Every structure is written in structure tokens, then in C-alpha cells.
Amino acid sequence: MTSTTEQYGPDRPEDRYRVDGGAADVVDLSAARVRLAPDTQPDTAPDIRPDTVPDIADPVLEGEVLPPLPTPADEGWLPIIPVWMQSKTGIRNMVRLTLRRWWYRIRFTAVRLPWATVKWTGRAVRGSWRISGRLLAWALDTRADAMEQELATGARQDAKEFIRVREDRARRIRARLVVLGLATLVGAGGGAYLWFFTPRLVQVLVAMVLVTILARVGANPDTPLIGPAMATSSGYLQLSDAILMRALNAAGLGGTVAKVDRNGETTEEGNRPTLAQPLQRENAGYLAMVDLPFGKTVADATKGQAALASGLDVDEVQVFVENVRGSARRVSIYVADEDPFMLPPRRSPLARLPRVSVWNPNPLGADVRGREVCPSLIFNSFLIGAIPRSGKTYAGRALVAPGFLDPHCDVTVLDFKGGKDWQAAEQLAVTFRLGDDDEDLGYAIGALQNLKGEAQNRFKAFRAMSDEQNPEGKLTPELAKAGYRPHLIVLDEVQNLLRAPEKEIRDEALALLVWLAKTAPAAGFTLVMATQRPATDVIPSDLRDNTSVRLALRTKTWQSSDAILGSGINAIGFGTQRFLEEHKGAAILGGVSNGRGGDLQVIRTDLLKNSDFTQICQIGAQRRADAGTLRGHAVGQAEEIVVTVTILSDVVAVWPGVEPKVQAKTLVERLQEAYPSKHAHLDQTSLTKALKDHGVPVVQVYRDGSNRNGYALAAVRKALAKAEGPDITNS
Numbered sequence: 001m002t003s004t005t006e007q008y009g010p011d012r013p014e015d016r017y018r019v020d021g022g023a024a025d026v027v028d029l030s031a032a033r034v035r036l037a038p039d040t041q042p043d044t045a046p047d048i049r050p051d052t053v054p055d056i057a058d059p060v061l062e063g064e065v066l067p068p069l070p071t072p073a074d075e076g077w078l079p080i081i082p083v084w085m086q087s088k089t090g091i092r093n094m095v096r097l098t099l100r101r102w103w104y105r106i107r108f109t110a111v112r113l114p115w116a117t118v119k120w121t122g123r124a125v126r127g128s129w130r131i132s133g134r135l136l137a138w139a140l141d142t143r144a145d146a147m148e149q150e151l152a153t154g155a156r157q158d159a160k161e162f163i164r165v166r167e168d169r170a171r172r173i174r175a176r177l178v179v180l181g182l183a184t185l186v187g188a189g190g191g192a193y194l195w196f197f198t199p200r201l202v203q204v205l206v207a208m209v210l211v212t213i214l215a216r217v218g219a220n221p222d223t224p225l226i227g228p229a230m231a232t233s234s235g236y237l238q239l240s241d242a243i244l245m246r247a248l249n250a251a252g253l254g255g256t257v258a259k260v261d262r263n264g265e266t267t268e269e270g271n272r273p274t275l276a277q278p279l280q281r282e283n284a285g286y287l288a289m290v291d292l293p294f295g296k297t298v299a300d301a302t303k304g305q306a307a308l309a310s311g312l313d314v315d316e317v318q319v320f321v322e323n324v325r326g327s328a329r330r331v332s333i334y335v336a337d338e339d340p341f342m343l344p345p346r347r348s349p350l351a352r353l354p355r356v357s358v359w360n361p362n363p364l365g366a367d368v369r370g371r372e373v374c375p376s377l378i379f380n381s382f383l384i385g386a387i388p389r390s391g392k393t394y395a396g397r398a399l400v401a402p403g404f405l406d407p408h409c410d411v412t413v414l415d416f417k418g419g420k421d422w423q424a425a426e427q428l429a430v431t432f433r434l435g436d437d438d439e440d441l442g443y444a445i446g447a448l449q450n451l452k453g454e455a456q457n458r459f460k461a462f463r464a465m466s467d468e469q470n471p472e473g474k475l476t477p478e479l480a481k482a483g484y485r486p487h488l489i490v491l492d493e494v495q496n497l498l499r500a501p502e503k504e505i506r507d508e509a510l511a512l513l514v515w516l517a518k519t520a521p522a523a524g525f526t527l528v529m530a531t532q533r534p535a536t537d538v539i540p541s542d543l544r545d546n547t548s549v550r551l552a553l554r555t556k557t558w559q560s561s562d563a564i565l566g567s568g569i570n571a572i573g574f575g576t577q578r579f580l581e582e583h584k585g586a587a588i589l590g591g592v593s594n595g596r597g598g599d600l601q602v603i604r605t606d607l608l609k610n611s612d613f614t615q616i617c618q619i620g621a622q623r624r625a626d627a628g629t630l631r632g633h634a635v636g637q638a639e640e641i642v643v644t645v646t647i648l649s650d651v652v653a654v655w656p657g658v659e660p661k662v663q664a665k666t667l668v669e670r671l672q673e674a675y676p677s678k679h680a681h682l683d684q685t686s687l688t689k690a691l692k693d694h695g696v697p698v699v700q701v702y703r704d705g706s707n708r709n710g711y712a713l714a715a716v717r718k719a720l721a722k723a724e725g726p727d728i729t730n731s
């Protein structure tokens, strides 16, 4: 392997380097044009002739796959087994919630028990007083007293009637006093019997029952013994139809009521929202299927999410609105019992090291309703963005873990943070680099150029195949088996590459990433980029819009959220600025079908701990060793990556306009200003030597009254064209 290298001072090794998986011994990095030397194309494309690729009988193209039949749920049938009972998580959540509520109530009550006992005793005393009063009033027939008074002195004076009523009453009183006396005797006898002849337990039980009855009688309905354990506006909402309708009204989704004239005739039909299904419990919350008033859509409900939450008297983060297929006005409103992102995260199923394939969707997390979210690595490109410490790296690792576990997938890891996050991947990666020094950035450019070259070679090979061998011009599992392995390219903290100090590196990086995100997935290359600076100056819309799947975790502003998810996404109710600092792993995923006609979903990414990730890398390396697919960096054979740039291209880049001749002094100053890290030590002698090696002669240039050494633009351009040779980057 050769490289176009050069040096402008024989004793200046710091001015030139080659980056080949660690060693640095060639050329400088950036230039007006970063170009891969013709013979540095990786030798990884398998030697597959079209006639060795198996034919696929009757290939079914993607567009020919019939859509699945509607499920009973799509048609509005309620599930036979309640949804919360259908999964272990649902059952666990319900049991957890119930136990937690009860446990809370028990503790709440226990603390207040002593004071409640005093209050209870007071009530029992009041209760006995009330009962005695009522019994006495009954025995003395106090109700007849009023009638007697009226007959004696009132408007209905009637002596005869008065005497009759009085005698009746006296008879009644006598009889009632006898009954009361007997009852008292029986009570006293029973009490004595209990006291002397029954065990203590029975006495206590009977006393408790009596005191309870007395306390109940003595209670005032407005003053409970122990106040409610739950504040009125608690997160634990007991959702009812009425509360839901209140919330819909609050969100401007209440529609209009029917108008009726004086005769009771309807003059205008009502347009109220209705429940398409009874409210039901699901996972750890309530699910409402609502038919909005005619003319309202899911977009109105999503926009009104905050108002809905206010109407429901819960936190905004507890309310999730989604469309339901079949009618544009039907939406599902899920109200979580509590902030779902504060609950413990789900441990990634990938931590159990299953045998997975990048050809299948694999779990990344779950939405609040507990539905697993499984993006497919193949044929996609990914962008992950968030502010620091929100779970971006963890999410990225959970996302790519299937590719690491699949021994038939190649892996490139370029972590521009240089920390420990991706260290474990070194043992399985074909190309691996940590850091964001000039050398690392140059290495990354070379590696990405290699990958682009590889993808271009694949497309060339696909073109040569028959329609049967390659029906859609993209990678197939058969071709992958024949050697065109899927390749996962992970770039963490990609902002350090896209905001490199030197413009040429930035431009080249952006062009390469856009190409790899847009075009390379069809050849089996999956680009995964993560950035902690979600802003349009870091991730230009061209790159974002060409990335098929976007995952945004917490951002500070809606603008940052849109910078990842796409412009206008916040306006339709999906913004990650609403997540709190504690909401680790909470994210909005865009670009993965949710199976309900949308591709935006709020999810919680699964937790893949550091130790799990390390184990995944170890097992991934082992599986590759067993399958014979371990190669490149992982086996100490890092691809030699040569970033070919010359002093010629730097000189052309800083050349003042199209001046035919420029003094060396001017060029040195301009080079030092444009590339401070690279040309800090450059002087006129070194420049002259470097250019002379390319056959650029020194000429005399007269400027500002002095004649000095300099160069002619035509000579520099000619030398550059010769050094670059035929351009292969666009072939």
C-alpha cells in the first residue's frame, strides 16, 4: 500500500503523520480537499462474481407485501383479557401500585392512630349520650308532647281530646319504661355474664363492636376520624368519564351541545366527543378511546395535551395522545398513574445476550403503555441528540447492541469524546478510534471515506447482478451470507467532527455523513450518530433530514428538539424540552412506524448497564471468533487509513483570489492563520522545499515596492492536479 505523502521540512515529523489504528507516521490531515489515495481502498469487499450469488425463487418485493388484516383491537373490540393482565409488566405494575397505595395508607394511618383513638373514644362517649337521649325521648314519648301543648293552649284547644291524648301517652310511657327497664336488665345481665363467664378475648371483641357502634353514632359526617391520605390534586387520578369530559372541554375539544327551541325541538345537532370504548386500565394508567367532535383531529388533541393534563388534574408528562387507525377523529388518551419516566427503567432484554440478527427489529425501549419499540438497524440511519447526562450514550449502546451481538455484522466505532463509553467495543470492531485530536479527526475522515468507497463498490457489484439475484438493488440476507456483511458505523459525540477547527475537515465530514446516511443504508451500512449539541449549526438540516430514524432525549429548548426530530415537530406536540433532568432515558423516537399510521412515539429507552454492554462486546467478539468474522482492529490488523492531503491543496485554499503570483511571505502568513494547529511552525524555507518537491518553482514577485520569492498560481494548480491523480471519490 502506498500513499501520497509529503513533508516540507525533513526534521518536522509533527507536520506529517499517517494514522493507522494508532501509529502516526504520515502526512498532515486537512486540506482544501481530502482525498483517498487510489490504492488505499479497503480490501474488504468480498470477491463475489454475479454467477456465484444464489438466485432467489420468486422474490417478493417490499411494495408487494400485503398489509396485515385489521386486528379485533383495530375494529374496536375490547380485549378478552384486560390489557394490564396480558403482560408480566402490566400485572407487576398493577400489583406494585396497589401494594404501594395500601402500604402508604397503612403508614399514614399508623402515625395518626393515637390521636384517632382519643377522637374515637370521644365519639363513643358522644354516641352513648346520643343513644341514651334518643331512648329516653322514645320512652317519654316526647313527640306527643307537642300535640298535648297544642290541645291545651294552642289554636286547637279541646279539653276532651287533651285528656284522651294525655291518657294514651301515659299508657305508652308506662309500657315503654317497662320495655326499657327490661332491656336495661337484659343488657346488665348480659354485661355481667360477659364480665364473669367469658374469656377476655370475647369481652374485648364485644367491647370493640359496641364502641365502634357508639363511635359511629357519635360521629359527625364532616369530620373524618383520619383525614384522606391523598391530596385532592394528586397524581393518582381515579379517572372517570366525567373527569375525562371535563379535560376535553378544558382542551377545547368539548364540541358543542345540541340546541333545542321552546317546543323541545332540536334546532341544532350537538357535536360532543364520545367514548368509543369504556375506560380501561392498561399497564400503569388509564386508557380512553375518544371520538373527538367531528372536525377535530389527533393534531388538535396533541397540541392541547397540556390543557388536557390540567383538565385531568395531573402532570403534563402523564398524558399521551395518539391517533387510532380507522377514523381521523378517534384518538387514544393514555393517562399514566404517575410520572412514567420516574419509574425504574426496564432492563434491556439484550443484556441476556440473545442470539439476534440485525435483519430483525430488536428492542430499544418501550412506550408508556408498555408496548415494546423495536427499530430495525438494517436499511436505516440514526441520529441521537440530547443535552449531556440525559442518557444518549446509553440509548446509543442499547440501539447498536444487536449489531454487536450479531457475528455477521461488521462494526466501526469512532467516539470523538474519547472516554470509556465505547472502550469495550474495541475487541470486536473492524475500525475503532477514540478521541478528537486532529489525528483522530483525520483518521475518522479516512475511515468514512473507506466506508463510502466500500459502499460504492457494493452498488457497482449489485448493478452487475441479475434481477433475480438482487431484486431491489440493495443488500439482501442472501448477499450478506455471500460476504457482503452489514456494517454498523457508530459515531459518538459527532459534533466534534462536524465542528472540527478546520473548515475542510468539517465540509468533508458533512458530505461523507450525508452520503452515508442517505445512500449507504441500501448497501447495508448503518450510520448511527450521537451528539450532545443538538443544534442546527452542528447538525444541518441536510444531514438530519437524510437520517431515517431520529431519537431525541432531553433538550433545553424546542429548537434543539426540532434540530434532531425535524422542523415543525414541536408544533405538533412532540418536544423533548418538556422532559425533566431526572427523566433519564426518556425520548421521542421519530422514523420508526408505530403500527398505527404514525412514526413519532414517546418512549423510555431500556437500561443497558456498563457491565451489560461490556459483556455484550465480549460475547460479540467471541461469536465473531467462532464464526470466523472477527477482523480488522479487533485482531490487530487495523486497516491502514491514509488521509491524503498535500501542502499544495492548502496553498490553493488560502491563495488570495486568482492572483497570478503571490509572495511566499504572504502565503506563510495565510496558511498559519487558516490552519493554526497544522502550520504553526511553517516558514518560507519549509514552504519552498515542500513546493519544490512537487515541482513548483520559485519565482520573483514584486509587491509593495519589494521583489521577493514567491510562486505562480498556474504552477501550483498544475502540481496539485498531478499529485491528486484521477479523482475516485465521485466515481
Ligand SMILES: Nc1ncnc2c1ncn2[C@@H]1O[C@H](COP(=O)(O)OP(=O)(O)OP(=O)(O)O)[C@@H](O)[C@H]1O
Pocket (backbone or CB within 6 Å): 345, 386, 387, 388, 389, 390, 391, 392, 393, 394, 395, 532, 584, 585, 586, 604, 605, 606, 607, 608
Ligand atoms: N434508560 C435509562 N434509564 C435510566 N437511567 C438511565 C437510562 N439511560 C441512561 N441513564 C442514566 O443516565 C446517566 C447518563 O447517561 P449517558 O451517559 O448515556 O448520558 P449522555 O447523554 O451520553 O451524557 P454525556 O453527553 O455526558 O456523555 C447514566 O449514568 C445512567 O445511569
